[in-house]
Amino acid sequence: MRHKRVYWLLVGNEDTGSSRIHGFNIHKAFVKRNIKSRILKSGYQQLTKKEKIWILLTLSKGDLLILQKRKEKSLKRLLYFLKIKGVNIAFIDCDLPICDDSLVKYFDYIICPSKRLKELYKTNYPKKDVKYIPDAVEYFSETVPSHNKKAIYFGWLTEDRKNRINSLRTLFKIVNWDVVTMSNKEDADIPWYNWSDEERFNVIGQYCVSLIPVVDDEASSYKSANRVLQSLALGNIVLCGDIDSYREVITDGENGFICSTQDQWITALKEISNPDLRHKIIKNGYDTAKNYTIDKIILRWISFLQL
Incomplete structure (x- = not known):
């Protein structure tokens, strides 16, 4: 299936390194390439019941929801109903402990920024589609490198x-x-x-x-x-x-x-x-x-x- 719309749930804001590198920066790169991408929520707060209902009503069959390090078990029912609607779900992780079984079972894609983490997920979930994608550099300097001790x-x-x-x-x-x-x-x-x-x-x-x-x-x-x-x-x-x-x-x-x-x-x-x-x-x-x-x-x- 070719997904036409992408939605994000991020664990932090743009001052949070992983949320910026794996979330905001990728979202912006998608938009630059005319891929419909939208951040639904960022931050450390758990989703409210009202937010979950709104997400469930907003997403449609064939859409892709990306969870960036969102590991809270309170998402289980939302993911369950999204899968019934035909929404695909991707998960990005970069830390231990790895995500709980009760959530992983709903993931169609798992992305890891290190090969070792990817191998750990693949060992634990051999039937899941797990991919290693390295982090992109955020900024290239054009100034002369400093020489000091x-x-x-x-x-x-x-x-x-x-x-x-x-x-x-x-x-x-x-x-x-x-x-x-x-x-x-x-x-x-x-x-x-x-x-x-x-x-x-x-x-x-x-x-x-x-x-x-x-x-x-x-x-x-x-x-x-x-x-x-x-x-x-x-x-x-x-x-x-x-x-x-x-x-x-x-x-x-x-x-x-x-x-x-x-x-x-x-x-x-x-x-x-x-x-x-x-x-x-x-x-x-x-x-x-x-x-x-x-x-x-x-x-x-x-x-x-x-x-």
Whole structure:
């Protein structure tokens, strides 16, 4: 079936990274290609009874409803009646725990931004149509990359991540490198409340290195490579932890560095002091990011969702 109309239920707003990357940005790309796409609700609040009735009356046979990380079990009856009407349902996930069986049974499509998460869904639901679609880069910088002995971590700051960053901050001081954090947490070095995307990315691009460590837990191993790719598109040199999605993008020493041990972090910083190697890595990284433009990634969405 070729779906003619797309409707969205998003878990957050445009300041929420996953909602923006997997929701608003894809919706806008659909509209740009004359695909009828409409966001019905965004935010963390559960749907009211009145909203559910309105959705049920609005959608028709052949329409496609996309749930972006909406995992609340209170959606079961709505999904049940939508399926009776002939509405197709797609689900996007990027985090653990994976969605509950009681909801998954209604999904026609499942989209995951990392191969490992896709494999987990496919293992648990072998009969479901599950697709890995990598995240698209949001912004490409045209400014000259910064050269300084400064590294930035940007993203959500959990306690485990703060502890990891603080340990690396201490380590980096050995070779006179500074580390700052940029997050929507008040205790970040650089808060990003109410910033536009371009402002945020311009600040990140003022640092030579994007520091993207991973926490030693199961959830981290299922993450996508969106921060790695975005960093490459800004001209930053990526120093990242070792998970499958990062290895898919980064070839160690060629377009960035994969680091697990203290020696590997320090060695990477020393290597990029060589200007020829630094310029090569930045160029290779930028070229890598070009493979993940929204114009290229959106074609995978359109094909998989039969739009």
